[in-house]
Amino acid sequence: MSGHSKWANIRRRKETQDNKKDKIFSKIIKELNTASQNGGNNPEYNSKLRLVIEKALSYNMSRTIINRILLNSVIQNKRNKNKLKEIIYEGYGPYNIALMINCITDNNNRTVSFIRNILNKNGGYLGRKNSVNYIFKKQIYIAYEYKNNENDILNIAEELKADDIVFTKKIIKIIFSKEKYKFLTKKIKKFTLKPIKIKFFIKPFITKKVDNLIKKKLIDFFSLLKEHKDIKEIYHDAEI
Structure with missing residues (x-):
């Protein structure tokens, strides 16, 4: 029973950590979309976007995911009037x-x-x-x-x-x-x-x-x- 209890505690702790990470990533995605929609997709000319990208990388979000989010932001920006x-x-x-x-x-x-x-x-x-x-x-x-x-x-x-x-x-x-x-x-x-x-x-x-x-x-x-x-x-x- 003690082994089962230990595994249950580990699983609960992992679920808590995953939920926390999901919340952080969700907010970073919104920040990337906001910076992109309001200043363009090129971080060389958009200082706010450059800052958010650095933040995303510091939380171990991969560049592949970041680029995918930014590409999707361009598509959504063309479709959606509510920036x-x-x-x-x-x-x-x-x-x-x-x-x-x-x-x-x-x-x-x-x-x-x-x-x-x-x-x-x-x-x-x-x-x-x-x-x-x-x-x-x-x-x-x-x-x-x-x-x-x-x-x-x-x-x-x-x-x-x-x-x-x-x-x-x-x-x-x-x-x-x-x-x-x-x-x-x-x-x-x-x-x-x-x-x-x-x-x-x-x-x-x-x-x-x-x-x-x-x-x-x-x-x-x-x-x-x-x-x-x-x-x-x-x-x-x-x-x-």
């Missing part, structure tokens, strides 16, 4: 936490209705454009693995005039303002050391401290929002 659009909704969540919710949608009414409903039920509300934008700054990071020489990474950060360096458990992030993206994509090509990821993100200028009970409630709230297929990223000013 996917990337939109950021702003507002406040529980405990007056400022939110910027990055979405990809082909139906604005559906997406905004879901977000408004979740916020209202949890003591928050949807704001107007630029209602919380001033609280956040838009940045970009390039990430390197720890297996690389740390001095080489620090030298790259110094040469590129980075705003900051963040050491996480798995990777080293070199932080820049969003405006430096084109400059970075040109400059990093000359370095032998290649980053594993380049990503845009939004960060609050000042974070709000919350206790452990509120922290848990906020994590549950963010998970509830992320269940919706249109929601790509959630940015907030809570210190979690």
Whole structure:
């Protein structure tokens, strides 16, 4: 029985991992379609598409699958008038936490209705454009693995005039303002050391401290929002 139980646990764990991977891939596919439909299929002239392709590769999506998705996107774009659009909704969540919710949608009414409903039920509300934008700054990071020489990474950060360096458990992030993206994509090509990821993100200028009970409630709230297929990223000013 113990052997059977062990196999059942392994199978459940694998199913959970597969479901998580499927959700990630589904969102990346939407990002590829959005970038392609709104900026063309050539990553040389479409910086947003180039960024999403790099993200897809970092999650081990093969180039064959990526190319197939982009080809299908061109076909769908000719048939379908309802293009996917990337939109950021702003507002406040529980405990007056400022939110910027990055979405990809082909139906604005559906997406905004879901977000408004979740916020209202949890003591928050949807704001107007630029209602919380001033609280956040838009940045970009390039990430390197720890297996690389740390001095080489620090030298790259110094040469590129980075705003900051963040050491996480798995990777080293070199932080820049969003405006430096084109400059970075040109400059990093000359370095032998290649980053594993380049990503845009939004960060609050000042974070709000919350206790452990509120922290848990906020994590549950963010998970509830992320269940919706249109929601790509959630940015907030809570210190979690």
